[in-house]
Amino acid sequence: MAKRLFKVWRGNAEGGEFKEFEVQVDPGMVVLDVLHRIQTHDANDLALRWNCKAGKCGSCSMEINGKPRLACMTRMNSFSDTETITCQPMKTFPVIKDLVCDVSFNYEQNKRIPKFKPKPRDADGQYRMYQEDVDRVQEFRKCIECYLCQNVCHVLRDRDGREQQTFIGPRFMIRVASLEMHPLDTDDRIPELKKEYGSGMCNITRCCTEVCPEHIGITDNGIIPLKERVVDRFYDPVAIIGRKLLGRKVRTKTRAEEEGKK
Amino acid sequence: MSLDVNEIQTIEHDVLVIGAGGAGLRAAIACSAHKLNTGVLSKSLLGKAHTVMAEGGMAAAMGNVDSRDNWKVHFRDTMRGGKFLNVWRMAELHAKQAPERVRELEEWGAVFDRTKEGLISQRNFGGHRYPRLAHVGDRTGLELIRSLQDHGIHQGIDFHMEVTALEILKDGDRVAGVLAYRRETGRFVIYKCKAIIFATGGGGKAWPVTSNSWEYTGDGIAMAYDAGAELMDLEFTQFHPTGMVWPLSVRGILVTEGVRGDGGILKNNKGERFMFKYISERFAPETAATEEEANRWLAGDKTARRPPELLTRDEVARAITAEVKAGRGSPHGGVFLDIASRVPADVIRRKLPSMYHQFKELAEVDITKEPMEVGPTLHYFMGGIRVDADSQMSTVPGLFACGECGAGMHGANRLGGNSLSDLIVFGKLAGDGANDYIKGLGSPPKANNEQIATAVRRATEILNREKGTNPYILHEQLMETMSKGVGIVRVKEELETAVTELEKLKVDAQTMKAPGASQYNPGWHEALSMRSLLITSEAVTRSALMREESRGAHTRLDHPGESAEWVKYNVIVKKAADGNMEVEKRPKPEGHAALVAIANAKIEDLESGKVGADYQ
Ligand SMILES: Cc1cc2nc3c(=O)[nH]c(=O)nc-3n(C[C@H](O)[C@H](O)[C@H](O)COP(=O)(O)OP(=O)(O)OC[C@H]3O[C@@H](n4cnc5c(N)ncnc54)[C@H](O)[C@@H]3O)c2cc1C
Ligand code: SF4
Ligand code: SF4
Ligand code: FES
Numbered sequence: 001m002a003k004r005l006f007k008v009w010r011g012n013a014e015g016g017e018f019k020e021f022e023v024q025v026d027p028g029m030v031v032l033d034v035l036h037r038i039q040t041h042d043a044n045d046l047a048l049r050w051n052c053k054a055g056k057c058g059s060c061s062m063e064i065n066g067k068p069r070l071a072c073m074t075r076m077n078s079f080s081d082t083e084t085i086t087c088q089p090m091k092t093f094p095v096i097k098d099l100v101c102d103v104s105f106n107y108e109q110n111k112r113i114p115k116f117k118p119k120p121r122d123a124d125g126q127y128r129m130y131q132e133d134v135d136r137v138q139e140f141r142k143c144i145e146c147y148l149c150q151n152v153c154h155v156l157r158d159r160d161g162r163e164q165q166t167f168i169g170p171r172f173m174i175r176v177a178s179l180e181m182h183p184l185d186t187d188d189r190i191p192e193l194k195k196e197y198g199s200g201m202c203n204i205t206r207c208c209t210e211v212c213p214e215h216i217g218i219t220d221n222g223i224i225p226l227k228e229r230v231v232d233r234f235y236d237p238v239a240i241i242g243r244k245l246l247g248r249k250v251r252t253k254t255r256a257e258e259e260g261k262k
Numbered sequence: 263m264s265l266d267v268n269e270i271q272t273i274e275h276d277v278l279v280i281g282a283g284g285a286g287l288r289a290a291i292a293c294s295a296h297k298l299n300t301g302v303l304s305k306s307l308l309g310k311a312h313t314v315m316a317e318g319g320m321a322a323a324m325g326n327v328d329s330r331d332n333w334k335v336h337f338r339d340t341m342r343g344g345k346f347l348n349v350w351r352m353a354e355l356h357a358k359q360a361p362e363r364v365r366e367l368e369e370w371g372a373v374f375d376r377t378k379e380g381l382i383s384q385r386n387f388g389g390h391r392y393p394r395l396a397h398v399g400d401r402t403g404l405e406l407i408r409s410l411q412d413h414g415i416h417q418g419i420d421f422h423m424e425v426t427a428l429e430i431l432k433d434g435d436r437v438a439g440v441l442a443y444r445r446e447t448g449r450f451v452i453y454k455c456k457a458i459i460f461a462t463g464g465g466g467k468a469w470p471v472t473s474n475s476w477e478y479t480g481d482g483i484a485m486a487y488d489a490g491a492e493l494m495d496l497e498f499t500q501f502h503p504t505g506m507v508w509p510l511s512v513r514g515i516l517v518t519e520g521v522r523g524d525g526g527i528l529k530n531n532k533g534e535r536f537m538f539k540y541i542s543e544r545f546a547p548e549t550a551a552t553e554e555e556a557n558r559w560l561a562g563d564k565t566a567r568r569p570p571e572l573l574t575r576d577e578v579a580r581a582i583t584a585e586v587k588a589g590r591g592s593p594h595g596g597v598f599l600d601i602a603s604r605v606p607a608d609v610i611r612r613k614l615p616s617m618y619h620q621f622k623e624l625a626e627v628d629i630t631k632e633p634m635e636v637g638p639t640l641h642y643f644m645g646g647i648r649v650d651a652d653s654q655m656s657t658v659p660g661l662f663a664c665g666e667c668g669a670g671m672h673g674a675n676r677l678g679g680n681s682l683s684d685l686i687v688f689g690k691l692a693g694d695g696a697n698d699y700i701k702g703l704g705s706p707p708k709a710n711n712e713q714i715a716t717a718v719r720r721a722t723e724i725l726n727r728e729k730g731t732n733p734y735i736l737h738e739q740l741m742e743t744m745s746k747g748v749g750i751v752r753v754k755e756e757l758e759t760a761v762t763e764l765e766k767l768k769v770d771a772q773t774m775k776a777p778g779a780s781q782y783n784p785g786w787h788e789a790l791s792m793r794s795l796l797i798t799s800e801a802v803t804r805s806a807l808m809r810e811e812s813r814g815a816h817t818r819l820d821h822p823g824e825s826a827e828w829v830k831y832n833v834i835v836k837k838a839a840d841g842n843m844e845v846e847k848r849p850k851p852e853g854h855a856a857l858v859a860i861a862n863a864k865i866e867d868l869e870s871g872k873v874g875a876d877y878q
Contacts, residue, residue: 012781028509030624040734044785045778049307051475054515054620056404057310073623096446097782107308107415107423115416116371127368128380134373138398141373141405145309175412182371 004076006034008046009088012097018086019043025076031085032060032071035099047098055213058146062099063088068148068211090151106147109168112196114255116179117187129183140178140222142214147171149208149218155201167198170208174222180229191254194230199223265718267711271451275301275420277696278440278455280427280482283311284403284685285665285692286461287410288363292693293459294417298700301420301453303442305477308423309411312463312475312666313685316403317518317616319385319395320682322360326381328564331392333357334860334874340680341861342544343389343574344644344673345814346829347495350853350861351651352671356680356687363686364396372409374398386523389574389677391548391865400518400616406682425451427481428790429717430458430489430661431709437489437660438707441717445787448780450718456703457696459654460486460663461689464643465798466499467791469749470741472640473505473516479791480798482667486647487797491656493835494669495645496798497805498815500676501750503578505639507596512624514639517599517617519678521634522571524613525560526601528582529633530590536597537570540581545573548865560604576675576815579638583750586637596637602630638750642681644672644815645805648834653695654688660699660707664692674814722780724789730775733789740767740795748803753819757807764800771796804845805833 004025007018021038032050039046051057053072060071065079065086079085093101121127149170150156159166168176176193179185193199202223209218216222232239234252243250275298279290282304293300304311323336337357341348364382368374374396375383384393398405415421424445431439431452439454465480466472487493504517522528530536541549549570550556556569571578582597592598601610607630611618614629621627621634647656647663649670654662665685672680724733747760771792776785811825812818831847838844852858856877863873 026510028625029511033511039784040732044732044734044776044788045783047782047784051306051310051312051477052315053475053512054315054616055623056401056616057314057475059306059310075623100782102446103307110412111415115412118369118371125365126381127365129373129376130380131376134376137373138375141398141408142401144314144404179371182373184368185371 004034005084006038007084007086008035008038008099010043010046010098011095013095016095016098018088029076030072031064031069031074031076031087034076034085035071035087047096047100049100056144058144061090061146061148061151063090068151070146070148070213073213090147092151092157093147103147106145106150106169106171109172110175112168113172113176113179114187114189116182116185118184119186127184133183136221137178137181139216140174142216143171143174144214145171146213148211148213152207152211154205154207155198167201170202170218170223172197173199173202173226174216174218177222177226180226188251190229190233191251191257193226194234195254196256199227199230202227265715267452267714270714270718271449273301273422273451273453275299275453275455276700277301277457277459278303278453279459279461280440281311281461281463281665281667282308282421283313283461283463283665284406284410284682285689286311286459287407287414288686288689289459289461289664289693289696290419291410291414291417292690293696294419296693296697298697301422301455303422303425303427303440303453305426306424308421309407311407312477313403313407313682315473315475315516316406316682317400317516318387318520318523319397319402319679320360320364320406320686321387321390321394321677321679322364322396322683323357323394324361324364324382324384324396325392326377327384327393330869331394334868335391335865336360336394337857338861338863338868339389339391340677341673343675343677345675345824346673346861347813347832347850348673349651349670350857352688354857355651355691356671356684359687360683363683363690367406367409367686370409370413372405374405385520386568386572387678388519388522388572388578390679395523395679397520399612400520400614402682406685426787426790427485428721429713430485431713432489433707433709435659436707437658438709441714443721443780445782448783448786452709452714454709456700456706457660457662459692459696460647460661460667461665461692463666464646465795466640466643468740468744468795468799468802469640470745471505471514473502473514474640479794481791481794482663483646483801484794484797486656486658486661486663487801487835487837489658489661490837491658491661492648493646493801494648494832495673495805496643496801496835497809497833498644498674499640499802500575500642500644500815501579501638502641503575503582503638504599504636505641506625507592507635507637508594509625515620515624516639516641517634517636518614521599521601521614521617524601525604526571526599527569527604528571528578529598529600530585531592531598532590534590536585536590537573537578537581540577540584541570541573542577545577549573574675574677576817579750580817582636582638592635594635596635598633599636600633602632607631642666642676644674644676645669645802650695652691653698654692655695655699662692662696664688674816721790724774724776725778725780725786727773727775730773731770733774733776733785733792736767736770736774736792737788737795740792740799743767744799748799748806751817751819752806754807757803760803761800761807764796764803768796800843801835804843805835808833808845808847
């Protein structure tokens with residue numbers, strides 16, 4: 001192949017601009033390879049993240065020609081021969097430098113979700129779960145935490161500093177789903193889901209599902225079933241009456257609310 | 263330039279874990295369980311360490327799929343795979359404790375693939391006699407790291423992400439902390455602590471064709487060396503037989519052994535299934551002699567022996583190299599790995615989803631229809647920091663090591679799947695060991711300001727210099743040296759040339775220049791890691807030069823075959839008083855007589871209880 005034109009955003013929190021680079025591109029290269037070539041020869045200090053080069057670690061997320069992508073899985077021959085390639089950092093998170101942004105927001109969301117709480121093991125010390133019962137959970141657990149879905153979700157893009165009330169975002173909706181649907185889990189996160197994690201803020205635009213490099217059915221398999229559980233718990237009159245008649249206790253208060261009452 | 267050390271941010275912990283892969287996370291969880299104030303440093307973000315890339319599985323003799331399995335068979339496989347150079351006690355602890363560590367992961371939320379009975383499923387892998395690898399498709403490492411991460415963030419552990427340790431700070435003989443820098447700001451940080459656990463991984467980035475990421479620059483190995491710790495077994499660098507060979511830009515990326523475990527076979531350009539020609543004497547009694555027998559084994563016939571594609575990695579890597587050399591290679595210099603003609607397409611997609619994805623996206627090859635082209639890739643360091651088998655403490659008081667940066671568990675060759683289990687077994691033991699050490703510690707150690715000032719100055723010189731060597735180019739030269747001189751097959755003259763070239767590179771490295779400021783500057787990071795790479799490469803090369811035999815992953819053309827003499831020795835590397843690298847041939851401690859008997863037993867004798875029955 002020949003020389004190709006790259007426009008790479010360079011700068012930091014204070015601002016920046018696109019810089020042009022003309023780079024030799026060889027057959028089989030992906031965008032990450034080209035960025036490395038720029039780093040080696042033209043811009044030693046070009047900041048970017050990567051680890052596995054095989055779509056397994058979710059480090060190299062960025063926007064390539066305006067689309068949220070993994071740089072290591074974006075082949076150069078997926079563009080037309082003369083197309084200029086533009087690389088810029090994800091838009092939803094604050095920029096640190098060049099193509100690297102501050103994704104700590106996501107790590108904070110994970111901490112808000114109470115961890116897995118298993119039931120006791122069987123008498124022989126084993127846990128038993130059947131493959132068909134864990135298929136769905138395994139689908140969610142394929143997530144490589146690239147945060148591309150968080151990046152495109154308009155609810156997160158438009159958040160304005162309301163940190164505690166914010167929507168946890170699609171990645172963490174499926175994290176909740178993977179716990180709630182786990183055959184061994186005994187905890188209940190449905191009240192939190194509604195009142196703290198902002199499940200109602202998602203209006204099922206499916207933008208998250210479209211960008212997921214792991215092809216996880218974020219909305220249809222994760223978010224929608226969770227929303228149904230919220231509805232069942234809080235709004236379903238038949239279920240509510242049923243619970244009253246049978247005297248079954250079901251949590252509708254979050255932990256924070258329960259503790260506030262004491 | 264005057265430098266006020268007191269102006270550098272200082273953070274205190276009881277114990278500092280360097281590395282957030284499987285070993286580091288497991289160690290940190292153990293420390294927090296002992297109520298120690300625990301900090302974890304990692305060069306990348308949490309969840310991105312090398313462990314995330316592991317594919318095939320983790321080995322633990324749970325016997326869920328074949329009830330004949332138990333720790334003794336696993337131990338025996340490990341010793342034979344390691345060509346009897348493993349530290350006996352480590353191989354024993356590992357085989358015994360792995361099942362409980364794996365089940366514990368389940369308690370923390372891991373969801374392994376299941377057997378029909380609902381238990382953790384186990385798959386076949388090279389060198390393991392029975393199906394033994396707990397797995398999740400071909401993304402086991404992701405499951406391991408995520409389970410530890412999601413559990414660990416609720417244990418009161420402090421994670422310091424994108425912080426790179428540069429140097430161990432000492433108080434006399436013992437450790438007192440580390441000097442590190444934060445990528446985000448480019449600022450230095452002093453971490454003060456009573457004990458340090460290294461879980462920094464290997465140093466594969468010294469070779470051009472590797473499955474390793476940028477993080478694998480041997481930092482832990484080099485820092486420990488600088489602090490006076492002994493290194494061991496560094497000549498044993500594992501070349502995984504199956505890395506991608508094309509396109510060039512993905513050369514080296516791993517193709518999991520699971521492909522062969524699930525029925526994939528190796529062929530040369532004549533269409534010949536060549537592995538049958540390369541079965542060594544040690545494994546002949548336990549390996550299928552014909553294709554017919556190998557096929558029966560795959561179909562589940564328990565009387566059939568295992569196909570030769572599942573021999574240990576060193577044997578398969580050498581066979582592939584020999585085929586390519588003889589002109590029977592594939593178009594891009596590898597051989598063919600064929601699962602398409604053996605296993606139905608939907609099964610391939612279900613059992614090996616990320617391999618399917620990887621070839622489809624990166625090489626435009628559909629592995630359900632065509633064979634893959636594969637060749638050896640530098641994959642794993644068996645050697646590293648020498649530790650005590652039970653506590654994981656190095657020869658420096660207060661410095662512990664576990665996971666890939668530690669030495670001893672795998673001997674001359676690691677079996678696939680034995681690393682992930684190694685991480686959780688020895689990660690926990692290292693945490694326990696650090697706790698014992700801290701409990702027995704008298705006065706807390708104090709870091710020395712002069713040492714800090716010198717280290718900071720050495721690091722900032724790279725930025726301040728007017729001009730100098732481009733660190734990326736220097737790195738390319740290093741990789742060329744290592745691939746020419748210290749590859750799969752080695753010979754005295756080439757190793758000596760490599761030593762000479764390394765000496766030259768060391769001189770050039772003193773005048774490296776990284777343009778730009780210190781904030782998130784990869785050129786500077788590259789320059790700083792060159793130091794570790796050079797120390798590690800030199801240790802590998804000098805150790806390889808000393809070991810005059812061929813054993814496991816270390817093959818010397820001028821000294822073919824295993825020597826009865828050399829199995830009694832380890833090669834130990836250490837920094838001498840004059841600052842030069844000292845290499846020593848040191849007698850290897852003997853194993854417990856019962857363990858020796860088990861490892862050497864015929865499989866029938868072990869299983870009938872004729873050997874080893876009374877050793878638990
Ligand atoms: C592609 C691939 C597939 C594999 N498949 C398998 C498999 O199926 N089964 C198996 O058993 N093994 C497998 N392995 C091997 C296994 O994954 C690794 O050996 C293992 O994950 C190493 O774990 P670790 O915890 O020792 O280190 P890592 O997971 O590599 O973590 C090292 C950590 O140390 C940190 N670090 C390093 N230097 C510094 C520093 N200077 N300062 C601060 N932090 C630092 C890094 O940031 C990182 O967090 C595979 C390896 C690869 C590359
Ligand atoms: S479907 Fe919901 S979570 Fe996904 S992008 Fe749209 S609003 Fe966000
Ligand atoms: S759900 Fe998909 S897009 Fe979102 S973080 Fe995980 S892998 Fe990335
Ligand atoms: S580098 Fe790991 S996903 Fe791209």
